[in-house]
Amino acid sequence: MIHDFQLIPGENIVPQLNLTPDQLLTTTRSVRKRLDFTRPVEPEVIRECLEIALQAPSGSNSQQWHFVVVTDADKRLALAELYRKSFAVYRAKRAEAIQQNANSPRGAIQQRVANSADYLAEHLHEVPVHLIPCIVGRTDGLPSNQQAGVWGSILPATWSFMLAARARGLGTAWTTLHLPYEKEAAAALGLPYEKIMQAALIPVAYTQGTDFSPAAREPLDTILHWNKW
Ligand SMILES: Cc1cc2nc3c(=O)[nH]c(=O)nc-3n(C[C@H](O)[C@H](O)[C@H](O)COP(=O)(O)O)c2cc1C
Numbered sequence: 410m411i412h413d414f415q416l417i418p419g420e421n422i423v424p425q426l427n428l429t430p431d432q433l434l435t436t437t438r439s440v441r442k443r444l445d446f447t448r449p450v451e452p453e454v455i456r457e458c459l460e461i462a463l464q465a466p467s468g469s470n471s472q473q474w475h476f477v478v479v480t481d482a483d484k485r486l487a488l489a490e491l492y493r494k495s496f497a498v499y500r501a502k503r504a505e506a507i508q509q510n511a512n513s514p515r516g517a518i519q520q521r522v523a524n525s526a527d528y529l530a531e532h533l534h535e536v537p538v539h540l541i542p543c544i545v546g547r548t549d550g551l552p553s554n555q556q557a558g559v560w561g562s563i564l565p566a567t568w569s570f571m572l573a574a575r576a577r578g579l580g581t582a583w584t585t586l587h588l589p590y591e592k593e594a595a596a597a598l599g600l601p602y603e604k605i606m607q608a609a610l611i612p613v614a615y616t617q618g619t620d621f622s623p624a625a626r627e628p629l630d631t632i633l634h635w636n637k638w
Contacts, residue, residue: 414461421457421577423451423577426575433572436575438624441529442525444615444616444617446536454577461570461573463566465565466562473544475545477541478540480537484597488587492533494589495588507520518625529612536613539612540581540610541600542567542608543605545605547603571611
């Protein structure tokens with residue numbers, strides 16, 4: 410059944426941080442070290458963020474998305490163990506790249522992100538909520554134009570969830586490293602792997618402090634193309 414969603418100012422489950430749209434868009438960081446593992450996250454606030462996520466676009470307005478919210482400690486541990494297996498392989502490769510850039514400012518940023526990623530990998534099972542956004546159908550073997558349609562129908566909703574979470578004092582980080590073990594994760598969650606594709610694993614927790622800043626990025630002009638490449 411279709412229903413209308415209405416945001417009533419002042420009637421949110423938890424008070425919002427009152428960020429401007431631009432502040433929200435520029436300070437929604439990947440939060441790892443400042444996730445508060447001890448503060449419970451109300452199921453209602455997750456529902457509210459997901460209601461907002463459902464306002465995102467999807468191909469042909471198909472809304473073929475599903476969201477698995479994992480709060481069960483054993484299941485979070487199972488997901489974290491899969492993540493850590495994959496992370497170990499990724500991290501070993503990453504260490505080489507970081508070593509090569511050791512003396513550059515880029516290397517310093519990479520090292521900082523790597524330390525933060527190490528911390529998340531170690532503590533993932535402690536994060537109170539894992540959100541797994543999913544989409545009906547699998548892209549395995551599809552041409553890239555069709556893949557774009559499928560991925561593009563779940564990723565905007567996922568980012569909307571993360572923005573809504575940030576607006577409410579929650580931190581998130583986009584992660585994909587459990588996906589080499591997507592089948593095992595599906596089995597742990599009773600999710601039908603053949604029909605449903607997982608897009609990410611988003612750890613969600615309140616943050617320690619709510620001040621986050623815009624991040625350093627490559628200058629816009631190095632990647633901007635007007636009218637021709
Ligand atoms: C597609 C995608 C996959 C990612 N996978 C992971 C991951 O598995 N683990 C992780 O710690 N961070 C992951 N990240 C987060 C990036 O590392 C993060 O965006 C980067 O650290 C920059 O952080 P910032 O956005 O706060 O500046 C992923 C981000 C994206 C967009």
